[in-house]
Amino acid sequence: MSAPLDLPKWADTVLVPAISVVAAFLVAGLVVLAIGENPLTATRYLLQGSLGTGEGLGFTLFYMTDFIFVGLAVAVAYHAGLFNIGGEGQATLAGLGIALVLNNLTFLPGFLLIPLGILGAAAFGAAWAAVPGYLQAKRGSHIVITTIMFNWLASVLIVYLLVNVLREPQSMNPETRAFPDQSHIPFMHDVLAAFGVEIPASQLNLTLVLALAASYFVWLLIYRSRLGYAIRVVGSNPTAAVYAGISPARIIVIAMVLSGALAGGLAVNELMGYQHRLLLEFTSGYGFVGIAVALMGRAHPVGIILASLLFGILYQGGAELAFEQPAITRDMVVVIGGIIILFAGALDGLFRRFVAHLFTRQKLARA
């Protein structure tokens, strides 16, 4: 029996994560200091590069779109008590689904082809997640182990297919031919230009809108729907689920299918929105970032959007920083990201306890 950790909601969802981020930046600043650079200058480059210019902001929001999808994917599984760390593999397979749909149905107009491509991504991502889900539900194979294995399977499968099956015969690159033009999801700068608004060109495309819609959908699903209710019962109290007549096995498979479909959004943004072809390693490890995003966002869609923005800033600003200050390499930026994950995820309880302590003292003082 420990002291109850009761916090007002705003403190729980905003204050504690904010303290974590500040603490992470302070520690990261020490690291920067240790390699002989000025942390303040570094921070300025980081923010300037990610938020200070229209182009930088575009790239930040592009990365944010990726992170929202993988963050939601991890969160949905998490609500069912599952730790889906297979976002990488599921997004990779989703990319395959996109390529198969778009390059085989080239005769369709864009308003049909784009939704079909998105469905292809969702279906392939879902199918790749359903297998570990089924193995967990029916055979008790631990989802963490199986999803890791499925990440490897996905990566070797895609290499095999791109090298031996899907590659254009005259090309030396392990990638498919370009998707048909009408299947490209429009760039944000093109869309806004049509309305007379000029913004700098970047990779940012309309998938961001899809990501925000998916966030609303996930909120509705998890917190308001009957299915989401069943998912949360299974996740927080499996015995109660059995008592309630909810089949944990069925819910586990459903949650994994939804999770995999959401992970497919990463492929939609990267491939249909930007690369316009299927190529190797387009997921760039973002599937794993989704774990940090979901942890930091406390598996709530609003938190995930905010955490995705933070990681978007970190990725875009970090790239600028590495460019401007060569002593701070790309790897250093990864270290800083790691420190944030450590503070926001693993050390979350540390600040929570501290803040709770302050609140109870204040309450007692008033009483």
Added chain:
Amino acid sequence: MSPAIQLIAINKSFGAVHANRHVNLSVERGTIHGIVGENGAGKSTLMSILYGFYEADSGEIQVNGQPIAIRSPNDAIQAGIGMVHQHFMLVEPLSVVENVMLGAEGGAMLRVGEAMVRAELARLAKDYGLEIDVDATVGDLSVGLQQRVEILKALYRGADILILDEPTAVLTPPEADALFGLLRSLKEQGKTVILITHKLREIMAITDRVSVMRRGEMVATLETANTSPPELAELMVGRRVLLRVEKAEKIPGAPLLEVDNLSVIDARGVLRVANASFTVRAGEIVGIAGVAGNGQSELLEAIAGMRHPALGSIRLEGQTIHSSEHNPHRMRQLGLLHVPEDRLRMGLVPAFPAFESAILGFSDEPHLGRGPILDHDRLIADLAKKMEQYDVRPPAPRLKSSKFSGGNQQKIVLAREIERNPRVLLVGQPTRGVDIGAIEFIHRRLISLRDAGVAILLVSVELDEIMNLSDRILTMCGGRITGERRASETNEQDLGLLMAGVTDEAA
């Protein structure tokens, strides 16, 4: 002579909760001192402070007249205080000797310590009649004997003052009698015993003095000989309570639940229920008496459809339930509702707000929302109404389920099941961890359901509760139904024998 234990002005807060408020307690040497109070009254906190699990915010502890600081259980053991927890702290695969040695091995090698333990256990067996097979594996011992190992552990560590926390919760009546015999002989040898319990009968039977706690305060300390159960109950609750609910004789109607030759085998392949057959009729409460862990839980779960029976079948209102539809969902639709034994693991979801726990098992009822979406406003309004009817405190549907006291959680579960007009109601441990005031309320509700013609199957480890509420009583032991009695024609000794497996045929 100074008292064995003297607690002076103990204060302890957890956050905003003042668990112990200026508590004074004096326990005379060589006596058995009872401490009673409702759940959350602060008994366990007080004993945890005495045993060094918590440190008091303020106040003083004196042992044998000497003020001492107890910062850890080790300090308590040094001061001669031993504790027997409600949930045993034993390593089941180890032998009795090894368990007693644990933490007191007396060196890097075990041989010397082991010889000491064996000699000491032999002496304790002689002095107090604490006989036990010292080489038996603890996991193979009965619950009563496991408790004896806990007592031996405390005595081996030199305890002069023994604290027992709800020691009879897991014992059969004969085992409880044996424990009381042991406590008396400890007292005769000059040991001091503190007994925490909520069973007033035990207080009256064995203690010399009794202290009553209510809401963190010590409200009275009385000579047991000068008090009575009604007086103690009133002190505990703060108002008059009925310990026995009145119920009129009633002739039961048609059989609603018929269980035929039901057997249950658990996931580990152990036979948990063996060939159980019985009937529950409309307007009848059938109680199942038994020591915890003798198949009652599995029987309830099998009837509710949570477990597949290995053998046998059940009939509801004369209709045989096919195994394909024998699941919790279908059983609810057919009017068989279930108040589960374990509120926190099954009855509700502790992390959910109360209004979400209040639809557990019913989340797909069409009127609770529109299509796939649940109507939260409606759920909250529904629960607010039920909270008023059932006097749930605080009446806050949005409050987390885990924040309610045991009694109020149970009322939320009961309201959910009862308000859906069951034909058959399975009730497991309806008052476990529930305050006396709420017990009275829950018992009244169950009786009025019975009077309205519901068939109720009641499982409880509280023999008083079974005898109070039931029209007929079945006893279970080792998964078998060992006897059946009319409630009006039996008594505790009779049931105790049946619960211990002495069947009518054998007797």
